[in-house]
Amino acid sequence: MYELVQGVFNGDEKTDMHQFIYALSASGKHYFLRNEILQAFGDYCHQSQKPAYFYYSSSVGKLIHYTHEIILEEESIWFVIRTRIANQEVWQLTADFSKFEQMTLQALLDVRDRLVNRYQNHILEIDLHPFYESSLRIDDARNIGQGLAFLNRYLCNQLLTDPEYWLEKLFQALHGQQYDGIPLLLSDRITSSIHLGKQIKQALKFLSQLEPDEPYEKFSFDFRELGFEPGWGNTAARVKGTLELLDRLIYSPEPGILETFVARVPVVFRVVLISIHGWVGQEDVLGRNETLGQVIYVLEQARSLENELREQIKLAGLDLLGIKPHVIILTRLIPNCEGTFCNLRLEKVQDTENAWILRVPFGEFNPEITNNWISKFEIWPYLEQFALDAEKELLAEFQRKPNLLIGNYSDGNLVAFLLSRRMKVTQCNIAHSLEKPKYLFSNLYWQDLEDQYHFSVQFTADLISMNAAEFIITSSYQEIVGTPDTIGQYESYKCFTMPQLYHVVDGIDLFSPKFNLVPPGINENIFFPYSQKEERDSNLRAQVHDLLFSREDPEIFGNIDHPNKRPIFVVDTITSINNLTGLAECFGKSQALQERCNLILLSSKLHPDEAINRDEAEEIQKLYDIIDQYHLNGKIRWLGIRIPSNELAEAYRVVADYQGIYIHFARFESFARSILEAMISGLPTFATEFGGSLEIIKNEENEFNVNPTDLEGTAKKILDFLEKCDTHAQYWQEVSERMSQRIHHKYNWHLHSNQLLLLAKMFSFWNFVAPENNEARDRYMEALFHLIYKPRAEKILEKHMEGVREWGVGSEECGMRGQEDKEN
Template identity: 45%
Template sequence: MADDLSSFVEEQEIPQLREFLLGLEPPEPPLLLRNDILMAFHAYCEQHPEAGDLAGSWRFLRKTQEILFAADLLIIIYRHRRANCRIFALSPENDQLTALSVLDFLTLKERLLRPELPPQQRTLALDLAPFYDYGPGLKDPNTIGQGIKFLNRHMSGNLANHPEKWNRSLYEFLKLHQLHGVQLLLNGTLVGNSEGLEAALGQAMDFLERCRYPDDLARIYQRLAKFGFLEGWGDSLPRILETMHLLQDILEQPDEANLEEFLSRIPMVSKVVLLSPHGWFGQDNVLGRPDTGGQVVYVLDQAKALEEFLTGDLKSAGLDIEPKILIITRLIPENEGTTSDQRLEKVKGTANVWILRVPFRYPDQSVVPHWISRFRIWPYLDQFAVDAEEELRRELGGRPDLIVGNYSDGNLVATRLSKSMGVIQCNIAHALEKSKYLYSDLYWHQFEQDYNFSIQFMVDLIAMNQANFIITSTAQEITGTDNSIGQYESYQFFTMPGLINVVSGINLFHPRFNVIPPGVSQEIYFPYNRKRSRPAKMRKQVSDLLFSTEDGDCLGRLAEPDKPPIFTIARLDRIKNLTGLVEAYGQDQELRQRANLVMVASVVDPERSKDAEEAAEIRKMHGLLDQYQLHGQVRWIGKFLGKRETGEAYRIVADRGGIFVQPALFEAFGLTILEAMHSGLPVFATQFGGPLEIIEHEHSGFLINPADPASMTARLNEFFRHCAEDSRHWQGFSRRALERAQSRFTWPLHCRKLTRLTKVYGFWRYSISQQAKTRLNQYSELLYHLYFKERAGRLS
């Protein structure tokens, strides 16, 4: 199959486009990525003004993700839509674009980029596409991330078109439900099949509509039991009747909205397990090591919000059942004065949420005493999953109703537990390492000593493909943008030369993907103008810390402390780009006159950092402060702030008419952005990644380009100028940021959607043919035992 350039650009542009493409100088490695291609074409256009309008060529090159130089051929990766790539070879002889298969492309790429490999070596090819024949597939890339909507439509269509089979599945699904050993919903003896269910429904609804004791719930359920209906239909007569009406509508005339609403009312979830195995997970001063603190905050907040939501959910079903949530992490005997060596720790402010710690063990079953980097924990996870199952069965008195994995290690353990216990599994990646490091797959062997990507990328593939559903904070995590490939999309095909060629690693069009953004604790992050909720003592304490305290953890004494503050808070690593923000601020004299810069970041002494990258950024920060003589305009607080102190910090900055800036080079989501918005603080955040889906540019905040320091500071200057001219300007952005956060990004919304997903996918999991899914699971099991365990074992 072949196209030619005329399929993509106008005939008159082809000579210039060919000249540009064939004139490109092969770099080292012989590979050009999208940004490099566009920069080269921009330079070409400037050098050839006579070429005229090349709009078609620009469109073609903007969709070109990669160009590989192969002898006299150019290999072009053309991403014509999100999650859809075509691979072409262009020769100097003609305009023809010859299509290449993914396997041929990966084989060629492997040879070109690793010429030292044996020429006759045959690399393992991994293709999971044939195993995706067990379920429906989406067609439109723009619907990826809306799996529940698609699945409800598919299942309601099956209920309508194949009522005998699917009504029977629905009946059996309802009949099997128990919580805490109590049978719910249906008595299978009295209601023996789906036809009997329809008849019993009619009798029960007739009784409910004529019931003379509408407030006596116990007596109502006593009467319903005679028709075969047990507890769990609702906590009032109207609720019970409404739920039964939904079921009757589904049996008679299925509708996707009714199906979702009915399934959401089934009391299916009371025991939840959240997994974050790599440890250093606690509450007081135990919030992860570098690069994991955000995940700890996320999981703790999610657990608290889930308990609150499930309490109401079970009550609305008419059940007096207390939910229980276990956060399973690693027990670390060498605890450094923290609670990391405690087996069980109650989560503060909850009724029944616990941190359950399970140790890593050596092959001789002795406990691993010290903390281990998350890049080196792989040898311990197989036994950890076995031990965790035993511990959680003891704590829960049985199995959970939902298992949620976090990050690559948590997702792998969730996969093992789900398989062993027969429990529905949800994956949350937070951020996939493959997208963080340029050429991490191509040069995996160079990264291996520090990061062990050969193991981690396979772990991601196994867990992605076995999860019942996957949730992400943004759609970009899955399919990226028109200009960039998504994190999950990068797993569609790739090569790790000499090790494995992944021809088809993940099917993005399977309806397992759903976008559910997190929230923040609204008890902690609330608007600055809610003065009565702000204790004066804490306000003074945090204000002093931000602006005046002088000790070894605070650097910089503000010469004009009354100027509005530019506030930022993050760990000090390259991707967060705090040094980039300080350098941009140092170079902009107008901004330095208008505002101070206040940052909360890691520690000020590089010798106290345990992370090499962080220590390097700390040293760089000191150099910038000296280079631009910023000690009177920049204040650096190098200490950990508790969540309540952080919330008050946002509000104090808002009191002073300040702003929050998040200048990361890439941000998968951006919880600090939400924290600031919920506090009523105007926000400026990177345009690369999740903030694109949080902020409505120039309405509820601003998107900035951290790669262009001058434009970034120009936007800050413009905002402060407008504020100086009209005080309502600041107020308007504060109000709209708050409205956006409260309407779209809250934990109650997150938990409602997560619980609905569990119930809908639970029915789907029960109803589909298990044979094909079993084939995928068996293949994944082979990869786990023959690939993962073998390579992980080398680290022992």
């Protein structure tokens, strides 16, 4: 970067940079993000009649394309330059263009504070770098999110480098395994790693004399005489295969062998999935805001984990000992449950043998509040006491400590941190969606937004839990570090300011092996391709067809004049970020789209008076205004109805029957379930280029990724696709099949659960054989919890106790809201 900067300021293009900065300052703004910078530079090139190459290939053009922020001060211009993924540099240019030098991150945070007139000379700096300095780190940014593979390679190298030490550690890890006092894997007859190697040879010789399908119980006595306890397998062939893996690991360690062996070791039996806010239940709750996606995720994850654990226990031969998995979804009990089952302490998860929803009430404090649903923005004062109460309930249900805690969302992850510290149990985090990058400048203007959103509490909770977790699973690579052009969700926590509260100089190590990509699956018993005609219910199809195209209902707006046109289908809640109004405007502005397609919107609301917050009400009204403005009556149908999953799945298939398309037009989406649902159903799917959907819809030509700020460009992409469908008779079917197969093979719950359990085993094993001594880091997290989080959470509680605010109201639109930071 230094050479590029010098090339600009020591060459002929210095004047161009000067003129461009002057054009920026003429706008009257002081803070510019990437999209604004590129737009302004494009305008400058056009007005200055620059040749075509200048925009991209000149030294100024290259510098501008690396620049993600420009801040104008009286005496200087600041550039935040992101030369590559997970790396940024800060450069200061003096106002007279005499000096351009690299600056510290601390200096940048001071500039941002000055920008909002909230600079203070002495402020708390949060810096996690020292705690990661001596830890293992991934070297190549392309491998971020592949922590498991990294650890496997590292451990195998260590086994080769210092075999005696590491083999003894491996022996100790295996020797210590037990289930509720029942010894597993190795008995005291085997006394060392050297002895283990000898006994493996004896055992393999013994097993080779048996029939492969000989049940374990028939040879268990002789096998245990050799020093091997249950857990190696349920048949002679399975036991022999597991011991052969261990034998190969001892003498010729390879990452694939290590991973396969660890996957077979039975060490996880009791799992807790923590999902606190919203309505967590199975009946009459799955359409409510703040609940839908996360509840479906956690329920399907619980079913899949229990099924995977049961299969692993069976293959290990432990079901004969009465061992069975136990999965608990930990959530809050809501006494005023509005007709749902959210007031039941214990509820069995449907289609499972031993998975349960355990509901623990919040400490009462003010029962007018704690007996009701509480918004995710208001939930923070109750989590510490909830964790203490939940610990007692979990121990009562399990009769032992769990083996794994999985947090969901910011509040669930914080509770996972509190429980993990007390119970000494492996902690896994799943963010789903981090609020900080969803709300533009939410950290910079936190004081203005605090009464509504309490971002100071949430962002502190995020910092605590993400650093304390043993491992973090994400649905996409972009969730961690974004793309070359956009900042990742976790990356946004790397360096930021909360003016007059604290500066985060280094908030998370993005190269830590704790980050692992484990995308979710989809329930293929419900969501399956439209082409599987034999599995479809003809009565359900007729019912859903009537709903989508002709039924009269107070909760349905609009009739379609020409139902044989290709449908453009969208399923989403109505918020400014989800951007249904942007899609309607895109459709309204394109006569060509209207001539070839109908637009069908399926949301949960139809009328402004149904909205639970101002943002939702304004978006609903805006949608009506757009329909009127572009005269879309007869071309659009808007269903404000919650429908069950089986009907939703059939809705995708009915649209596919018409060779329609699906579009997800959000300003930003970390990972949308609806994209998986549409694609597995066989619908060619267009989705926002801002977020994880880039990885779901993976196509070299970028044909199906759309920019929600570019309405004309989006319409053109859809029309280009339709033209190909008209020109090549099989093109729609080819895309349909390709997208459906991609979801089937890459996004399924079996892969998810298998990988998640492997991570839990691997990180538990890693913590045993090579503990990093994270106590100092965790004490630092506790300090943040007690000195920052708790005092700010107590301020929320004070307002709840005083009854001075509408505590149950969900998120309202904030002035700085949106995903323009992703677009910019």
